[in-house]
Amino acid sequence: MGLIIGVGVDVVSISRVKKAIEKCGASFLKRVFTERELEYCFQSGYSYEKLAVRFAAKEAVFKAIGRASRSRLGWRGVEVEAVDQEARVVMSETLLNILREKGARNILISLSHDRTSDVAIAVALLIA
Numbered sequence: 001m002g003l004i005i006g007v008g009v010d011v012v013s014i015s016r017v018k019k020a021i022e023k024c025g026a027s028f029l030k031r032v033f034t035e036r037e038l039e040y041c042f043q044s045g046y047s048y049e050k051l052a053v054r055f056a057a058k059e060a061v062f063k064a065i066g067r068a069s070r071s072r073l074g075w076r077g078v079e080v081e082a083v084d085q086e087a088r089v090v091m092s093e094t095l096l097n098i099l100r101e102k103g104a105r106n107i108l109i110s111l112s113h114d115r116t117s118d119v120a121i122a123v124a125l126l127i128a
Contacts, residue, residue, distance in 0.1 A: 002125040005104040008063025010056040011119045017052040032058070032075040036090075040082065053111045053118035054080045060122035061089060061107060069098050080109065087111045089122070099124065 020028050029038060032055065041050040058078045062070045072094060079090035089095070089107045099105060104124040112119045 002127045004123055005102055005126055006064040006066070006124040008060040008122045009119070010059035010063065011117055012052050012056040012059070013117055014048050014052045015116065017055055018048045021048070021051070034076050034079045036081065037079060049113055049118065053113060053120060056118050056120035057087065057109050057111060057122065060109065060120040064107060064122040064124045065098055065102055065104070072098060
């Protein structure tokens, strides 16, 4: 059983992320996404959708653990990976420290897509 410490939700328009990439190119991609995320997103089709849902997931994580954490972590401090068709947050040392300060030990995320938007929810948990 787990105690919820924080919840964050974000919805992002795929076209908004696509426009940011087209306008800023590599500088946007390198500022927001890790190398592993970029590799995964560009290995097959639906790259904009994969990038957009990761953008939403990062925002949801920041909301779940407190928006001030963004300055400590930065965009690349939250990494989303897909394992067996499930998304999870890679726990960096900085993220683990922030979670401990908040009284949490884990973050669960869920991602969803439609043709125009992506949504992500993040839940910071104290797992007992």
